[in-house]
Amino acid sequence: MTEEQQKTGQEMGLMAHEHPQWDDFIDRLSGPEGCNFRLAVPGNKDSLTWTCDSDGGYQLSTQILASMGLRPDEIEESMSYFHENGGCCDCEILFNVAVPLDSPEESVESGQ
Numbered sequence: 001m002t003e004e005q006q007k008t009g010q011e012m013g014l015m016a017h018e019h020p021q022w023d024d025f026i027d028r029l030s031g032p033e034g035c036n037f038r039l040a041v042p043g044n045k046d047s048l049t050w051t052c053d054s055d056g057g058y059q060l061s062t063q064i065l066a067s068m069g070l071r072p073d074e075i076e077e078s079m080s081y082f083h084e085n086g087g088c089c090d091c092e093i094l095f096n097v098a099v100p101l102d103s104p105e106e107s108v109e110s111g112q
């Protein structure tokens with residue numbers, strides 16, 4: 001028998017949507033110290049490029065989380081969270097995990 005403990009706001013160990021610094025993390029992961037999203041050809045959106053070590057090692061995010069003060073075990077928990085949510089490498093965290101949890105369904109895309 002386990003007593004369910006509602007941890008609200010406390011013990012926010014792993015980096016997740018609920019974490020107060022989630023936005024900060026996503027920001028840094030997409031920036032120069034992370035995947036470094038950038039246009040190879042300035043002004044050309046099709047030339048978007050970024051850095052990703054796609055072996056699933058989460059090298060970039062690990063570094064950022066460590067510098068944000070997470071403990072190694074917390075970082076590991078975060079990685080499983082990312083993995084469960086479709087982020088199998090650093091850039092996929094941005095593509096698949098960084099989306100809002102309850103994004104409204106936009107089936108109708110017209111205002112006119």
Ligand SMILES: [Zn+2]
Nearest residue numbers: 052089091092
């Ligand atoms: Zn990637």
